[in-house]
Amino acid sequence: MSRDDLPLVLGIETSCDETGVGLVRGCTLLGEDVASSVEQHARFGGVVPEVASRAHLEAMVPTVRRALDKAGVAASDVDAVAVTAGPGLAGALLVGVSAAKAYAMALDVPLYGVNHLVGHVAVDQLEHGPLPKPAVALLVSGGHTSLLLVEDLATRVRSLGDTVDDAAGEAYDKVARLLGLPYPGGPPIDRAAREGDPGAIRFPRGKWGDGTYDFSFSGLKTAVARWVEDAGGQGRELPVDDIAAGFQESVVDVLTRKAVDACVDNGVDHLVISGGVAANSRLRALAEERCAEAGVRLRVPRPKLCTDNGAMIGALGAEVVAAGLPPSRLDLATDTSLPVNMPLAP
Amino acid sequence: MLLLAFDTATPAVTAAVCQAPAGGGPDTVRTAAATSSVDARRHGELLAPAIQEAIAEAGTRLGDLAGIAVGVGPGPYTGLRVGLATALSLADALGVPCHGVPTLDALAYASGRTGPFIAASDARRKEVFWARYADASTRTGAIAVDRPADVDTGGLPVVGHGAALYPAELGGGARNGPEDGDEAFAPLYPTASALGELVLRRLLAGEELDDPRPLYLRRPDAAEPSGPKKVGQWKA
Numbered sequence: 001m002s003r004d005d006l007p008l009v010l011g012i013e014t015s016c017d018e019t020g021v022g023l024v025r026g027c028t029l030l031g032e033d034v035a036s037s038v039e040q041h042a043r044f045g046g047v048v049p050e051v052a053s054r055a056h057l058e059a060m061v062p063t064v065r066r067a068l069d070k071a072g073v074a075a076s077d078v079d080a081v082a083v084t085a086g087p088g089l090a091g092a093l094l095v096g097v098s099a100a101k102a103y104a105m106a107l108d109v110p111l112y113g114v115n116h117l118v119g120h121v122a123v124d125q126l127e128h129g130p131l132p133k134p135a136v137a138l139l140v141s142g143g144h145t146s147l148l149l150v151e152d153l154a155t156r157v158r159s160l161g162d163t164v165d166d167a168a169g170e171a172y173d174k175v176a177r178l179l180g181l182p183y184p185g186g187p188p189i190d191r192a193a194r195e196g197d198p199g200a201i202r203f204p205r206g207k208w209g210d211g212t213y214d215f216s217f218s219g220l221k222t223a224v225a226r227w228v229e230d231a232g233g234q235g236r237e238l239p240v241d242d243i244a245a246g247f248q249e250s251v252v253d254v255l256t257r258k259a260v261d262a263c264v265d266n267g268v269d270h271l272v273i274s275g276g277v278a279a280n281s282r283l284r285a286l287a288e289e290r291c292a293e294a295g296v297r298l299r300v301p302r303p304k305l306c307t308d309n310g311a312m313i314g315a316l317g318a319e320v321v322a323a324g325l326p327p328s329r330l331d332l333a334t335d336t337s338l339p340v341n342m343p344l345a346p
Numbered sequence: 347m348l349l350l351a352f353d354t355a356t357p358a359v360t361a362a363v364c365q366a367p368a369g370g371g372p373d374t375v376r377t378a379a380a381t382s383s384v385d386a387r388r389h390g391e392l393l394a395p396a397i398q399e400a401i402a403e404a405g406t407r408l409g410d411l412a413g414i415a416v417g418v419g420p421g422p423y424t425g426l427r428v429g430l431a432t433a434l435s436l437a438d439a440l441g442v443p444c445h446g447v448p449t450l451d452a453l454a455y456a457s458g459r460t461g462p463f464i465a466a467s468d469a470r471r472k473e474v475f476w477a478r479y480a481d482a483s484t485r486t487g488a489i490a491v492d493r494p495a496d497v498d499t500g501g502l503p504v505v506g507h508g509a510a511l512y513p514a515e516l517g518g519g520a521r522n523g524p525e526d527g528d529e530a531f532a533p534l535y536p537t538a539s540a541l542g543e544l545v546l547r548r549l550l551a552g553e554e555l556d557d558p559r560p561l562y563l564r565r566p567d568a569a570e571p572s573g574p575k576k577v578g579q580w581k582a
Binding site: 043044045048050051053054056057060061064065075090091094095096097098099100101102103105106107108177330331332333334 | 388390391392393394395397398408423424427428429430431432433434435436438439440560562566567568569570571
């Protein structure tokens with residue numbers, strides 16, 4: 001089948017603070033655009049759902065227009081619409097799902113409500129081609145920290161482990177605040193850590209060696225808070241770079257160790273790391289190192305595709321269409337906690 | 347001229363196809379098909395099927411529409427955005443204009459009243475959205491959000507769910523006693539039929555219509571963070 005014979009999928013993503021639209025054929029990204037409301041949330045130190053929802057409504061149609069322009073296609077060329085049905089923020093999801101239903105109805109094409117988490121894995125196909133089956137995926141973002149066993153993107157995804165408290169990205173945001181660094185906390189901590197000594201302060205590794213693939217970051221955050229408080233009480237100047245480096249080392253040490261263990265234990269030789277935290281330089285470096293030692297091939301999409309975007313939803317939509325799964329009905333509901341074993345929402 | 351109208355800014359999900367014959371005046375406007383249901387928590391699920399139902403019942407297709415009309419609130423935000431996101435996206439995909447009308451104006455028009463009155467809807471948090479009207483199609487003041495006790499009704503009748511929720515404050519002379527029930531405040535909710543006919547009449551009369559921008563009337567609830575919590579008390 002030639003490339004042009006594959007269906008053109010319009011992917012729409014609004015689960016958090018990014019309005020994303022992507023146009024995908026098979027494993028090819030034709031064009032995408034993202035409008036972010038992150039600056040409106042910065043002074044609140046986290047995403048404010050109502051602010052995000054208002055921004056989605058404003059950005060929705062203009063983002064679709066820009067994505068179509070970049071892809072060089074017309075709306076009438078679209079063969080299917082895929083949209084994030086969950087998990088995510090209720091009000092935010094509803095803007096994208098409402099828009100997706102409208103485009104599907106108006107263009108008279110099928111609608112597919114798909115899973116945001118699986119989309120983060122599927123997007124790697126746009127960068128590195130079809131994903132070998134099975135693969136292990138580590139999803140790390142401000143809202144999620146999960147290890148998945150992916151046997152088939154459209155039909156068989158199993159959760160191996162999850163964070164039991166904060167997501168990794170959430171821990172970055174909270175620690176950035178403790179250190180007086182801006183929101184979102186990932187990039188500034190990554191920068192500071194490069195100047196610091198990761199061995200200067202050893203912070204605890206949550207759920208290290210507990211025999212599960214679960215994660216915990218709230219104890220780590222508390223340990224950093226306590227360290228900062230003690231230093232403040234003694235009137236010492238904060239060694240921000242060393243704290244950032246020590247904190248980051250603790251996070252990526254556990255993430256990469258458990259991810260590689262999951263590959264080895266399950267006899268899987270491909271690991272995908274995706275989600276906003278996958279842009280972190282130390283996570284990438286340590287994952288490279290440990291995957292090489294274990295004989296595991298590492299796939300990390302470029303940073304722009306790791307954060308929330310519409311291309312990932314288009315990519316998963318293309319998989320779901322190719323698998324011949326039935327389209328969603330127009331009364332499709334959003335599901336704020338859609339489980340990862342449902343790539344296509346029920 | 348065929349127009350699809352809908353509103354999701356109250357507990358009702360309502361959709362209609364309205365039409366005016368070519369060259370007809372405002373009085374030729376009529377509703378070809380309409381559907382309404384009340385379920386405050388399922389706007390996102392109910393709207394698209396309601397649109398399909400109205401389109402099918404009118405014996406037409408989305409591609410035949412000349413425009414979209416949508417209620418722009420004020421109303422509970424999540425439901426409000428379902429309508430607006432749907433309207434803006436439909437209009438974009440179909441290449442037709444999208445007209446916005448305040449939801450209270452559609453409620454007022456649905457009342458068919460010929461004299462002065464007030465229309466009120468539920469704003470939650472023990473408040474109502476409300477506005478004054480000279481008659482069903484003429485609003486005479488800005489839309490406001492207030493506690494029911496702070497609405498100066500001036501003895502005018504009040505229609506809408508907002509009045510039914512607060513009969514002691516907004517019931518005025520409209521209701522003689524509890525046995526009257528909510529009918530005294532009818533219509534409780536706007537209808538898409540009223541919304542669509544109102545828009546068609548205005549278009550045919552050559553009036554300017556608003557862009558479909560949501561009327562929130564309140565800022566998002568969000569507090570800027572204070573300093574970090576102390577964790578010292580958890581020390582061993």
